[in-house]
Amino acid sequence: MTKTDMVDLALPSRAWSAGNCAEPPHPSTRTAASLFPLSLSPENTSIVLDHGRCQGGIPGFEILEARGSGPVTFKVIYSETKDGIDSETVGGGPFFLFSNAMDSYRNLFYTRYQRLVLSTPDSSVKFPRAGFGCVSLESTLKASFQRSNQILNRVWRDGARTVDMCSVRKGETQAAWDVTPMAHACLACIGRHAGKGRDLGVFIRASGDSVSTSINNQEIGVMSGLHIQPILGGEVNSGSVAFGGPEGWTSLYQASVVKDLKGAILYENGLLIPSRDRTLADFQVGTNSVACTIDGAKRDRACFGGDLHVLGRSIAYSTSCLEAVAGSTELLTSHQTSDGYLGNLCPTQAPLHEAGSGIPTPTYAFYSLTYALLLVVAVKDYWMHSGNSAAARKCFPRLERLLHLVEKHRSEELGLIQAPPPLSIHWFPMNGPLFGASGGIHLAYYDALKATQAMAALAGTEKAMGPSSNAAPQGLCQDINAYATWLGVAPWHSDNLARLIGCAEKDHLPVAFQNLGHWDSAKVLSPYATGLAVEALFKHDMGLGAEAMKTDGSPFSHDTSLAHGRSTWPVFLLPEYLAGLKVVEPGWRAFKVRPVLAVIASIDYSLDTQLGEITVGLRYDEVSQTGLISLTAPKESVAEVHAPAGHILVDGPAVITGPVAGLSIKFYGEKSGERKWFVLDELVEAASD
Structure with missing residues (x-):
């Protein structure tokens, strides 16, 4: 330094x-x-x-x-x-x-x-x-959230900072390799003095399932019977190659030549300074070519479609760093196999894969069919928040090809998606992975169908969705049940509050698994799964952050990441549900406001959009059941304002065309009897102070 x-x-x-x-x-x-x-x-x-x-x-x-x-x-x-x-x-x-x-x-x-x-x-x-x-400047927030509960204020602020930490600007990632003029000199040294300055001619040859090492044309070692494959699945390895070693060790490489069994050169690179840019690109260890999102600020630092499903919405409601969402979707969707499997995992340094280039799609880009389907939903969300129809239209055919692939794996007899490993991988919070048919992939498929239906007008087509089936649950997996409840696939039950955010022990936070045998013993709290549960409850007007935690709120283990994009649900849940602000038409040309009451006295939320600033304020008196919604809407926008569940707007349904600033809209409880206007007037006066 x-x-x-x-x-x-x-x-x-x-x-x-x-x-x-x-x-x-x-x-x-x-x-x-x-x-x-x-x-x-x-x-x-x-x-x-x-x-x-x-x-x-x-x-x-x-x-x-x-x-x-x-x-x-x-x-x-x-x-x-x-x-x-x-x-x-x-x-x-x-x-x-x-x-x-x-x-x-x-x-x-x-x-x-x-x-x-x-x-x-x-x-x-x-x-x-x-x-x-x-080495990295914090982004300026494009939104603010304040409510009468200071704990939730801190949750939102800390979550917004996590969102920023999980967003990578274009060119921000530093190269993992150094290309220097010292490589050949270091390779020439076998001892302090012996052979100094002389090229020893070190050759490593890989052929079939064996690797041999030779020095000065003398073979010194052979490893045979090797089986090298990607981390996930049994595909032939392609794409990034990583070279690691013990702490403090440095590996030096020079003059890489790859030949086929007939001696034809497949790849050749001197790995010297003139080839620096090519080397970093070929081995995908340079900087990131597009702005991108990462799953964790300190963990894998890779772009996942499943994490983008959450993180994309959190970005839209906080930093508005939509270029990171756009770059993520561009990077992931540029990878697609010939049968339609869509990329859903890439290191940030991976280059965009050019279709029709003749280069096979790298196998590292594929993690889970569920994550690929969640990426479809993330693309739709990006389109809604950004209004970037061109980007959504560009990747829409790729999304359709993915859905056709999923349909091919649907069992006519059972009606279930039965994809083979590794497509069928499902990663439960801190438990997994598991392979096979799961509720997660079916819910993600249903959600993806809804997303493509919303985007179908971009391609001039109409989509239809098929029916889904329900089965009585034996135990409870929090994220799957919450996802089904939020989508409306699973019917709403009166005991859903206890099922989705309840816990086995008093004063402990909700667990990810209930009545599932050995899964229960881990006592894992997943902010990701709990985020899904809270959204499901919010959607049904039930208003009452780290990678994984214990039920007392402490990190699950010493290597648990506390800055994890998949756990940033509160950043968009709080303004979307408690303030009630939700986009209706792409680019915020139309939005609705329908707050969920959750034992609060006041909420103030503001967001800078492409059209201008949107602000929503809420004041509520629980005793009199009267309240006030204040609204600022930019020019060329339309706002549809609804009273919270169980309440009525004083002047009826409100459809407001911008620009408006600080407009006050009163509401009262359906069962409150006498309308206590004096309380409403006090709320109006308090909101104007």
Whole structure:
């Protein structure tokens, strides 16, 4: 980190010795600057720094003095969670699976804790400053949410920041590989002196199921009987290749040549500086060519269709970074197999796949048929929030091809979608994956059919949906049951409140699984599944954030990501249901306002749209059952205002054409009897203050 970067170093809000001392019970009242200088010594070999929230930056520090009999060594460990620096010597990642295999893990983004560890005995180091140097600016929110409940205000603000952390600007991702002139020199060194400066001629040859290594034309080792395949499924591996190694190791490569069994060259690259751009693109380890969304700020950092299904709506109601949604849909839908399977998983560095290029579609782009169907819904949502009909029209034929593929896997006898692995993968919260027919894929298919029906006018066609069937549940999987209830596939039951957000133990948060045998024992709370449940309840006027949690609200494990796009439901649920604001026509040309009452006194929400600012305010007096909706609508927009369930607008149904500013609309309870106008007048006066 340069001297200039150190000027903008974000300092921690508290610090404590990590030796035998426990974490202080409360945040320090000292200012960040007053925490320093900090010293590592034989008596205090480890210090933990807490920034209070996740920071995006490069760990940096200044050294005031260092004492010892020789060179002094210390480590800086950083993690998103406190358990990460306590449980892992390498901090909070990289995590196994996609982030590791795709070279998509980024250790420079969104960590909260740092741990300084002295490694050299009988030495000391004094730091005047330590923290994170900013490498990513926070986006300016295009919306605001305020209500009388401060807890929900914080939930929305923290969720909006998570949305920002899970949105990647074009060109923001740093290259995972370095292409330097030192590669050939390093390959020439086998010892400190022997053979110095001489090319040793190291060759690695892969043929069939064996790999051999030769030095100076002498074969030194052979591995045979190898079976290399993608993480998911048994397809022939294609696309990104990741090279990893132990902590602190660096792999150096030069002069890659791939030939077929007849000796014809399939790929050749010297891997030197003149080929830098090509190398980073070929191995998909460069920057991101389009703005994009990622599933987690610190986890896989990959773009998933299933996560976009949630994150796209959260973006629309907070940062309005719709270019990240557009880039995600463009990247994912550019990948499609010849039979119609639509891409639904890509590292952000993956290039757009050009149809008709003759290059096979990379196998890494396909995770789950359910996620592909949820991507269809995400495309429809993007179209509604952005009004970008051209983008939706461009990918509509690809969406249709996907639905035709799904229909081919429908059993005529059972009426179920029975796709083979790996298409039929379903990932339950912190449990899975499982393969086979599931409620999730059928609900996503139904939702995708509804989405394409809404977009059918773009292609000049009409779509029809087939019937769905119900089966009596044996146990309860929270996300599946909630999804079915929200879609209207499953009938509404009077006990749905207890079923969807209830829990087995008093004072505990709702669990993802109930009465499902061994699934219950995990006691997993899934903000994703709970978000679905809350939306289902909101839709039926029942008004009463991390990747996964325990039922007491703590992270499920030390590597649980707290900044996860799939868990940002409150960011759009609160304004869409509590304020009641929902888009009706693409680009917010028409919208409706129908609040869900949830033991609140007031709500204020504003959103910058392409047409201009929309604001919705709500004031409600529970005793008199009277309330007020205030509305600002931009020019060329039409607002349809409805009273909350069980209430009536004073002047009847309201259809309002913009522009209007601060328009007040009164409502009262159907069973309130006497209309207490004086309360309404007080609400109007309070709203104008």
